[in-house]
Amino acid sequence: MTIARELFVRILAGAAVLWAAASLAFIVLQMLPSDPVQVIYGADATVTPEMRDLIRAEYGLDRPIWEQYGQFVGRILQGDLGTSYQQRRSVVSIIGSELGSTITLAVSATIFALTLAVFASVTTAGRRSHVRSLMSAIELLSISTPAFWIGLLLLTFLSFQWPIFPVMGDNSWRSMVLPVTTLGLAIFGTLSQVMRAEMDLALEQPFALTARTRGLSEWSVRWRHALRHALIPGLTISAEMFGSLLAGAIITERVFGRPGLGRITLQAVTNQDIPVVVGVVLFVAAIFVTTNIAVDLLYRLIDPRLRSATA
Amino acid sequence: MTDLSSPLSPPENASLRKLRRGRLRPGIVLAALVLAFLLVCGLWPQLVAPYDPYGLDLLQSLKPPSWSHIFGTDQLGRDIFSRVVHGASYSLYVGVGATLIAVCVGIAIGLTSGVLGGWVDLAFMRVVDILLAFPSLLMSMAVVAFLGTGITNILLAIAIAAIPGYARIVRSQVLVIRNSGFVEAARVLGQPPLRTLLRHILPNTIGPLVVLSTLGIGSAILHSASLSYLGLGPKPPTPEWGLMLSEGQGYLRAAWWIGVFPGVFATLAIISTTVLGRYIKAYSEGRE
Amino acid sequence: MKNTILHGIGLALSASIFAISGPVLAQGEPQSGGTLRVATYEPLCLDQNEGSSRNTQTALQDVYDRLIYKTQEGEYYPWLASEWSISEDGLVYTFTIRDGVLFHDGSTLDAEAVRLNLQRWVDDRSANGVPVSSVVAQGNVVTLTLSEAHGPLLHDLSEPVHGIVAPSSIAAFSKEERCAGGPGVTIGSGPFKVIARTQGQDLILERNDAYAWPSAAAQHEGPAYLERIELRFLTEDSVRVGAVESGQADIAAGIPAISVANLEANPNLQVLRTQQPGIPWSLWLNQSHAPLDDQRVREALRIGVDYPSLVNAVFLGTATPAYSAITPGIPLAYDAGQEGRWSFDAEAAKALLEQAGWSEIGADGIRVKDGKRLSFTDLTATNWNNQQRELFAQGIQAGLAAIGVEYKREVLDFATVDARMKANEYDLVDTSQASGDGATLLFGAFESTSLWPANTNWGFVDNPDLDAALNAAVASADPDEQGAQVKIAQGIINDNAYLVPIANPQVVLAASTKVKGTVFSSSGQIGTYYDVWLEQ
């Protein structure tokens, strides 16, 4: 199979996943108990029956369910995710306006976690030292401590008690430090453990011994040989976790009071703003599918064995 | 084909592993003790808790930790220690319950898929792929949005979000076992497939999964705390850790003990299950 | 005491920075310049006529000017209307519009612009129930004619919701665009103009240097002192508190009770607080069905819980026990005579319940009558709730459980609350209502024609005496007469136990001590920033 053909198949499969996800979301959200009309009309409003009918017609809520479903899928195909009941803006524009902040956060957190994990695994793989024990302890803590709890502690101490990193004010990198750390730590532990295990394995492989017998320094063996092996699972995990980072942003954004996709998601879930929930769900699923395809392609760059296997 | 192990510098490797295991030991004992304590708290909270977790005592409002209230009191004068102790049962309930459901359903799906193969496998794994496309927290939130908030709904939400992962693991394990030398050996002996399934495939699939699920309990507790924190869990005055932390968030500077102790307990519970789960995993793999 | 060495270094640093920036001016002399950073809630919509909420109004009060200004004490001052008059029968209001007022885009604010705004209010919002029959602009005079007398009209017009939006903006942009707002879209005539808005994050205002038409109540003339205002939207209480404590914000709104003591002890901070005018935080009792159709049960709820002790424990001095349907924040309408009309008496409450037939006690300790448990469902909306109320409700739950009553509070999104109310599936509602106008509030909450789905009479109250008092109050333009009628209404409400008032809330803000010249608005929110200045 050529790469192009496989890519095509993957995209097709991804599209199927998204279609199924959309249908699932539609079904689930159809079964929700609250009255969309009141959600649409918002908090302090009094809705007369005439207004209600008008709104139902405007949002297509008066039509049979299959027609609604058809419309729903049709609109998604045109890149239209509907209109928020609450904000009365198009879901696409809401996601668009909130996306930047969350993506910046998630990407920074991924880079942060990946960098830290690379550092941790390169320095501690195959060795037993206090640094390794310390790293293991940090990993264990990062895996076992709820992200909001880490965030609260960081916020309380590093922003409020000792105002080192502001959480509001200028939109500089400094206000990003704590949220990125919080979100990044949530995946750092797993990432680091997997990468180090892989690196431990790579360092025990004969090729590492061969490299050493060529007079390579320990550092070169780690950076030039073992790290590439560790990066393969590292990338898989990062890709898998990128989606969960978008979800993790819900918590981080809430703790730090940041705007973003997570904030509107939580808001939409609590207010049952159905189009937004569906939009976010589809969007995140789409991100997941895309990152997976991207990582598959990236593998080929890193792992020549896969390259020629399908060539 | 011979002597494959020689270039792997076995002496270094083996001793390193031994050393690692040696270092883990006091940690494991500690983890087991913590879990045992939490188990007692979860099953018989009234044995441990000195006060009623819901009992108001407005005269004892906002007392810092002291001998009479070792974790202090909250604004309504409720004993934080007693609340934290009672909170263990919710975390255990969700952690064990959600994992149990997820593992059982995961086994059913993964086994059916792996054993039957063909279009059943294809259909099941497509569905699992779709479900895996959603981050588990988001999926749990969507489920909670549908079922409503509350501890049991959180349990279900976490279970549902965890099922696809387990199903995938079971399926791949089944495939590995099915292609293993000993299943082939059974086939060569003329063993009927159903007996092979029950005698070899099932036990060898479930074993590792049970081990893995101990780790799952920790992450289920973590998830339930997160959902509670987001306000999707049980309602106040339920002494659920995530909820207590969420309520205590505003007190972190004025009355730190209200939020800190539930947080510490949640972290302890998760760490302990993780440490113990890993140990059991290492142990079972070492003995295999 | 909690301040560490590090904190001290931070202060020393900032002090030195300020020392460089200029010679220290004499205390008390307002200084121009500086940026005010406010940690607050996000407004829904930047056109307050389209999407109104307290947050919206607070954020926009300095962007849009109003016809008249009402102080927290209840006095009216000229603003865009240099003078006004009310006809004898209270049906015709005439406003003379001030000359030389310019919108931010340079267009003129004239009588026609005011008429357009008022007409928009009548058309789009049905004038919020005010019986307006016509709005006419002639020369520099705007005339508003009513079909029947409506006393609270002046108050209404003084509210931020009646800020005048530039007709050019209304003509050029859709509802949605004006709601999203931003520079060039959000156009008023106020002392500050919008220069940036990031939804979910912030709203940046900049001084309008052309400003020369403050209200007569203002402390100075000409442009505002502050150069810039940054409103940062932080939803978590603790984050707002932390922001102002650590100097990341100059003012933080919505300070939770627990933080007040710490903030007050901080020498760099001041706590700004005021009584919130309006209806106290209360339980609305739905008497349309059993068991709250029985006054004895309603009274039992009122005395069965030690509300005052809970108020002290939970609100820690940021609220006082309430005994009336109006808070002391509206001095003219508050009936202080209601104070202490009842006191906590669990035994008496039990006795009342037993008289009402709830004598049997079930296995779970909850009273039972005819096989039904004595259980109440309390509804509240997410946006009505806060940390203290959440906690207080747990106290109510414990207190009521002690007299054999089950209490379940459900915090739901507004839409669900609304649906439940329409279906009449609730026993209690808990919330407070903020406004400087007691008559309109009580009319909405207790007048018999204000029943659902038309309005907010959640208790299904239908009492002719109460209706009479409320109608008289609303019709009167005389503040004293209005106040007297509202007091009568408060008495009737307590006589019949239509409401269980719990706490008179305070509005609490924290600010850096450098922030000077703050005022509160007539609705108890932080007022205009026009006179606010930063000590440098």
Add this chain to the structure above:
Amino acid sequence: MALLDVKNLSIRFAGRSAAEDVHAVRGLSFAVEAGQCVAIVGESGSGKSATARALVGLAGPNALVEADHLLLGATNLLAFGPRDWRAVRGRQIGFVLQDALVSLDPLRTIGAEVGETLREHRLVPRTGIKPRVLELLASVGIPDPAQRHDQYAHQLSGGLRQRALIASAISGEPGIIIADEPTTALDVIVQAQILRLLSELKADGRGLILISHDLAVVSRLADHIIVLRHGEVVEDGTPEAVFQRPQADYTKALLAAIPSGRTRGQSLSGDAPRSAAASAAKAAQPVLVASGLNKQFGQRHVVNDVSFTINKGETVGLVGASGSGKTTLARIVLGLERPQSGTITLNGAPWSALPEHRRRPLRPRVQLVAQDPLGSFDPRHRVIDIVGEALEIIDFPAAGRRAEILRLLASVGLDAVHLLRRPRELSGGQRQRVAIARALATRPSVLICDEPVSALDVSTQAQVLDLLAGLKRDLELTMLFVSHDLGVIQHVSDRVLVMNDGRIVEEGLPDIVLEQPRHPYTKALVEALPRLPVG
């Protein structure tokens, strides 16, 4: 002066206490001269690999290396720090490991791997690296070096990979090459080529240290042989001395344990006295008859028109290089793969043509002893369960099962103490014995042995081969014995099938086929086979 002079080397791996210390090597002395080869031979655990690593300072962080002296030329290696060692590795001592698939970094190109020494030690300017690497690749006999330069290890054949690895080892022009099992993973023919390449290196004046488990391999190259056992030197001398006049019993046993045509009918392990029973004399009674078998995987014709017969009481050896199709053929015989055409009959009745549910009741008649006994046991089962399961399938009465299991275990040289052991708790030889016991439990008509001794040390291999020979004699076993090892095949077989590229290229009595091969492939195979210079 010797290139490398080792005097009284000892290597110890520190345990948690002195009592737990592992002495990998004790009192090892030798010297390597230019153009000479020292061979260190031993079974697994003998300390030979630890020695090799210690000579380049890579024995590991918890290894204690001590010696009277350890001289590289005039330099004292014992005084070296990490930086000094790095200067030595690659430049003065080159290192070649077994199986280049894992010894070359799979993620880097051949060029990058071979050029690494040059780059690390800055031996040639950056721009000169590629031409030099191409030169090196050509010098080790890799055709089309320019193309290979940009390929990855997995894209090369085993022989080419090993050559590339050698190119990498000699790139720094070291005076000494240490080759640790350099041919172990290779087929006989490729092995011979690599040994020739190594001897060329020796001829160029380099000193060679060859580490191997295989005395025969070593015999071609070594000028000096050291036999290690449990870290102790048991034999030390010239090849002639070691092979002709071995001093130590261990060496003698080791030599005797090597199977070949000469050893047929004799005991390899020296445990049991052997009768020279000639089973071939009996009248041929066909048990398993294969005719016209074909199997294709995609384009590859893995089994191509194969026919053969196995007679009762006969051991048929199937020999071939890896990839020759012998394993697939064994699987077809076992009924695990279905041939695309052709049939197999068992005792005259159809076998391969049967549908699975009809074949299943007959399966106990055809049993397997696999190469990897560990993988063929359920890790959760104990020996009693493993053997018991086979008895259960043939409905052996439950009451007598335990006794029968004990009897079977006794017949393979195990006893009751092994009953409750799990596979992991057994040694390699014991596992293979259990596998044989299980296979025999159903009293099969044919036993398929698929590389049953390939994973074992020479002495264990000898024991298992002796066991099979004994069982064959006692039970009149009929066997298809699959192996890549000509010596083993020649030792066990009554008749030999030589397989190459899916076809049986030669068939006949072992002595005739393997001593006077007619087919070119067989000829090449036999020529390449390293032989002991024993009389």
